[in-house]
Amino acid sequence: xxxxxxSHLRKGEKGVIKSFTDRAMSLKLLEMGCLPGCxxxxxxxxxxxxxICINVGGSYCLSLRLNEAAVIxxx
Numbered sequence: 006x007x008x009x010x011x012s013h014l015r016k017g018e019k020g021v022i023k024s025f026t027d028r029a030m031s032l033k034l035l036e037m038g039c040l041p042g043c044x045x046x047x048x049x050x051x052x053x054x055x056x057i058c059i060n061v062g063g064s065y066c067l068s069l070r071l072n073e074a075a076v077i078x079x080x
Contacts, residue, residue, distance in 0.1 A: 008023075008026075008078045008079075009078070009079045010026075010074065010075045010076070010077055010078055010079060011045060011047070011057075011059060011069070011074040011075070011077040011079065012057075012071050012072075012074040012075040012077075013079075014045075014046075014047040014059075014079075015047065016047055016048070016049070016050060017046070017047065017048075018046065018047055019044055019045065019046045020044070020045055020046075020079035020080065021042060021043070021044050021045075021079060021080045022039055022040065022041050022042065022043050022044075022045060022077055022078075022079065022080075023041060023078045023079055023080045024041060024078045025076050025077060025078065026075070026076050026078060027076045030073060030076045031076065034073070034076065034077065037061075037067055038061055038062070038064075038065070038067075039061060039067070039077060043061060043062045044062060044063070045059045045060065045061055045062075045077070045079075046059065046060045047059055048060050048066060054071070055070055055071045056068050056069055056070050056071070057069055057071065057074055059074070
């Protein structure tokens with residue numbers, strides 16, 4: 006079974022960041038505050054499904070492409 010990622014969330018669903026699948030992208034996400042153990046919630050999805058808006062730790066929102074969101078593995 007494949008790991009559940011942020012790209013699998015539906016609007017309003019939450020998850021806790023566990024790890025990342027891509028080293029280069031993980032550095033960018035870490036710099037943006039997507040840290041392991043941090044809760045994320047999918048807040049909005051663009052009309053064609055890409056990009057998405059996630060709330061990170063209840064503090065701020067990030068807009069991510071689906072391929073970026075697929076790098077974030079959830080617990």
